Amino acid sequence: MVIGAGFSGLAAAAHLARGGARVTVVERHDQPGGRARTWSEAGFHFDMGPSWYWMPDLFERFFRTFGHEVSDLYDLRRLDPSYRVVWPAPGEGSSPRFPPGSGAPPGSDTASGSGRSSGSWDIPAGVPALRELFEAEEPGGGAALDRFLAETGAIYQAANSDYLFRPSLTFREFMDPRLLTEVVRMRMLRSMASYARSFFGSERLARLVEWPVLFLGASARKTPAMYSLMSYADMALGTWYPMGGMHRIIQAMVQVAEDQGVEFRFGSRVERIRVEGGRAVAVEMEGGGGALSADAVLASADYHHVEQTLLEPQHRQYTERYWERRTMSPSSLLYYLGIQGDLGDLPHHTLFFDQDLDAHMDAVYLRPAWPRSPLFYACAPSVTDPSVAPAGASNLFLLVPLAPGLEDSDAARETVFQGVMARLEAHVGLPLRERLVVKRSYAMRDFEADYGAFRGNAYGMANTLRQTGPLKPRLRSSQVRGLYFAGQLTVPGPGMPPSLVSGELAAGVLLRDLGVRPTEASPPGSPRP
Incomplete structure (x- = not known):
């Protein structure tokens, strides 16, 4: 049983199934992807999370494991300028x-x-x-x-x-x-x-x-x-982009997993992991969904959420005090914007480092506060891919790093929005706000509500020296047999490629514990027990 259909959960499910396991993935949302979900409005199609495609070799490695080339699954373009x-x-x-x-x-x-x-x-x-x-x-x-x-x-x-x-x-x-x-x-x-x-x-x-x-x-x-x-x-x-949007990667991973025999249940939210005799034996679903029995459970949802919400206190490895003392990655204020007309000469990716970086980092890490003059990032995928916006319109995504755990209000969001948009308009020389037709914000309270993200973090646990390798929360529970973890709060860390690796690592540990060596994995198409 795999909880969560984000990058790490999909990778884990595919590897487990390839190793001979019968795998079911339960996902609380009505679509796969986790933080890489999509949202559409008025003909605009937005990637809700990751927008940078780096480390193409790790994606190639994943898909080749299952007999595919990336080019078989989506059209990948190198961006120039990056x-x-x-x-x-x-x-x-x-x-x-x-x-x-x-x-x-x-x-x-x-x-x-x-x-x-x-x-x-x-x-x-x-x-x-x-x-x-x-x-x-x-x-x-x-x-x-x-x-x-x-x-x-x-x-x-x-x-x-x-x-x-x-x-x-x-x-x-x-x-x-x-x-x-x-x-x-x-x-x-x-x-x-x-x-x-x-x-x-x-x-x-x-x-x-x-x-x-x-x-x-x-x-x-x-x-x-x-x-x-x-x-x-x-x-x-280099920096790359899959035509059709970043969600094309998720669609390809779902295809690979289904080819391996993985079953998906979307719109299925886990309420509790049932533990009997010190072993995970089932996941209990919300809304009268009953219980799904399992020989092992691999949770790719937010690690803190799984331990503190889905497990009884006696089965948790880490206390709330432990989590409070961790250095979390930033949260983010995101804006999904549909704009009538073009964006001038704005390229696909633009980093606005036009303010004091150290002051912004201090507001994120040392003295948490809403930044007065934040750095921000603008992604304009319609510059490369016209399919993500209606004809004659532009798709624009903005990201402002924020300290996790800040008080999140609409007023604070709007103040930041007006400030960064003024700078963006000055850069491109166009009155973009006058041409807005779609506007949606997303920040800490949304990360908490949609993903159970601890303190509304966007990327997981920061890769500081004291939170590297064995100093991160472990892939295998020390308190519950048959319970494993994958994702951004465990090894190797935040990001899409590391999440692919995290799923593979967790699946490998689980298979070895069951007496199946990953190197002895069944080839694609082999029958499953």
Whole structure:
């Protein structure tokens, strides 16, 4: 029995079924996807959650396990530019310096004559063009980028060929002389912020290579440099988009799972996990749905919600105090906007780093508060994919990182909305608010209501040094036999590709406990017991 049909739940279900198990997935919503659900209104089709497709090799690995190529299942396009970064105007915020004589980098106002109120870079796809941008910003920057990618590429390959796929049940898994030697040699336990600045003197370049770790739920000052592999994924492997929207990945995963014999029950909310004799034996459904018996239960829903709500107190591994002391990833204020007309020259992805990053991170991590001048992200998928908006209209998604657990009010949401929209309108030179035809906000109270997300977090538990590997909540319950966990609050951590891996790891542990080795998994199409 798998609880939840998000990325980790779907991955776990497919791997369990391939290993010979009879698998049922129960999902509280009327569609699969979890945080990657969709919402449609007035001809606009919105991805409600993930919008960045990175680490394409991990998606390829998953689908090839079941005899598919990604190209068999959805049309994947590489974005160029990968994204745009909008920097502070000179004298505003944490404006980075230009080294003497470096000139203006490609994509800046000075180079392009765009006349925008703050400089912006369009980050090109491919290392050769990136090298030119880095060299233009800082003499020697191209060579520094090569060194950076060589080191981070080695980390990426080591992680994806080995360390990422360790279930982290004990510290012994990482008592590996080879791993320890590399960690010491490259000083991977220092912060990502320090690591980035060991390569680049330009603050803009340092910000550019460190920002991807924000996907892992913590600032670069708190994230260990071992996670620089995210920067390699960004710059060397590229940013992609599946035509039809990110939900196409979910549809493909459901197809794979169903081909393996997985049964789905949507609109089925679990009320309690029944434990008898210290073992999980059934899930009890809300609304008179009865109980579904199980030899084992794998919960991919929010870990805190499962333990604190679905289990009786004596069966919980972690206390409420334990959870309160964890560093959670940020929550988010999201806006789904349908706009009549175009968006000017806005690309698919734009990061507005035009305000003080450190001040915003302080409001998220140190002194939780609604930020006064937040950084934000704009996604315009209709620039790439006209199918997500009616003809002559544009689909726009906005995200503002927020501290988890803030008091969430409509007034606070609207204040932030007006501020970021004013900056976006100034950037594109268009009165977008006058052309709004669809507007929906989504923040902490929605994450709590829809996903049982602890303190309304959006991404799970932050990947700080003290919350890495075996220091995260475990994949296997220590209190209840036959109970397993997957998803963003356990290993390896937040994000779509890590969630795929989490589902595979949890399924592997469960199968081994049942005496089935994952390497002996049944081929697709084999009969199930």
